[in-house]
Amino acid sequence: MRFNFTEEQEEFRRQVREFLAEDRVRKVADAVRHLPPREEPGLLDVYRWLGEKRWLAVNWPPEYGGLGGTIVEKSILTEELIRAKVPDLVHIVSIDIVGLVLLLVGTEQQKRTYLPALAAGEQNWSVLYSEPGVGSDLAALRTRAEPDGDGWRLYGRKIYSLKSQFADFALCAARTTDSAVRFHGITLFVVPMRSPGVQIQPIWNMSDEQFCDVTLDGIRLTREHVIGEVDGGWQVINEVLPVERTGLEFQAKARRLLDEVLQRAARDGTLDDPAYQQRLVELHAAATAAHLMAWQVISDLRDGRLDGVTTARSKLYATELFKQISEFALEIGGLDATLSGWDAADNGGGRREAAHREGPGITLSAGTSEIMRYLIASTGLQLLS
Numbered sequence: 001m002r003f004n005f006t007e008e009q010e011e012f013r014r015q016v017r018e019f020l021a022e023d024r025v026r027k028v029a030d031a032v033r034h035l036p037p038r039e040e041p042g043l044l045d046v047y048r049w050l051g052e053k054r055w056l057a058v059n060w061p062p063e064y065g066g067l068g069g070t071i072v073e074k075s076i077l078t079e080e081l082i083r084a085k086v087p088d089l090v091h092i093v094s095i096d097i098v099g100l101v102l103l104l105v106g107t108e109q110q111k112r113t114y115l116p117a118l119a120a121g122e123q124n125w126s127v128l129y130s131e132p133g134v135g136s137d138l139a140a141l142r143t144r145a146e147p148d149g150d151g152w153r154l155y156g157r158k159i160y161s162l163k164s165q166f167a168d169f170a171l172c173a174a175r176t177t178d179s180a181v182r183f184h185g186i187t188l189f190v191v192p193m194r195s196p197g198v199q200i201q202p203i204w205n206m207s208d209e210q211f212c213d214v215t216l217d218g219i220r221l222t223r224e225h226v227i228g229e230v231d232g233g234w235q236v237i238n239e240v241l242p243v244e245r246t247g248l249e250f251q252a253k254a255r256r257l258l259d260e261v262l263q264r265a266a267r268d269g270t271l272d273d274p275a276y277q278q279r280l281v282e283l284h285a286a287a288t289a290a291h292l293m294a295w296q297v298i299s300d301l302r303d304g305r306l307d308g309v310t311t312a313r314s315k316l317y318a319t320e321l322f323k324q325i326s327e328f329a330l331e332i333g334g335l336d337a338t339l340s341g342w343d344a345a346d347n348g349g350g351r352r353e354a355a356h357r358e359g360p361g362i363t364l365s366a367g368t369s370e371i372m373r374y375l376i377a378s379t380g381l382q383l384l385s
Contacts, residue, residue, distance in 0.1 A: 047121030065119025105228035164212035247314030309380035
């Protein structure tokens, strides 16, 4: 597959890359990179600067803060943010997931209330889907929205959400109706995260990214907080999933890590070892394949084609590749690469050690590798009856 960018898209990439190389951006990115693990400087200034250019949500309509671009321009921005080592989670969660849901099924009032602030980099959202014992099997969720007059009260517990402690709002999936078909009766809500009834606790884990445990204890919501149709949340979640599973983010992170390994190996003479040369060639070829697979998915989405098998394949390949590269980076780096903490990063450690800890979690994000293999086997290859 060969993906050809237009001259305008290549120019957009050049402009984004030039902006991300500015001193003010580098200072912010470097400051974040050298923070002790799990600390957070607040909403990044760089996101507001991107918002001023209408790049943060470049594919959104102008009336909501975008430039009316396509998923291609959005994906170019994502790749360049990762390449420039600018933290991308706020962008992916707030813009790619929450923003897309609002654009698809939000009311006009909801769009005008939330989207401009998101596009300007002035708001941060999180996503509250997973629950204890309910990770990949989202349809088994137990968080309930109990009727209360003309609204609901939310009761339940959500885990493994990202940036919830800094979020202004959250997109939350809750059960509004009991049904024999468990995919039915799920509704999406806007949850104001600083309201009484919302409790947030950190979940410490082996990576440097902190998850959150969110308890919802009777927070009251009205019809204005419902996104889409009551009981119609499952269809929306499935419509948005392909955007989470393009593999673009994961392959970009894998390529960035591999480039760092190559640069380090060239400096310290490791490239002179034929065994390492062979492995680096293999990983470089795999990274190129992951890049092409991700852009095939982007191309399909641009043209209005949704294929769960193609997205599952791309996501699976890219995340497993990142894990392989992170393991190789630790191996080729020797003892220095096992140093932990950001103080070690400038000496070749830190980042590789952190990437190695991050690798297993990446294969779980947006659907585990096992779930991706099941989708490919059952739907794509029709191996399961």
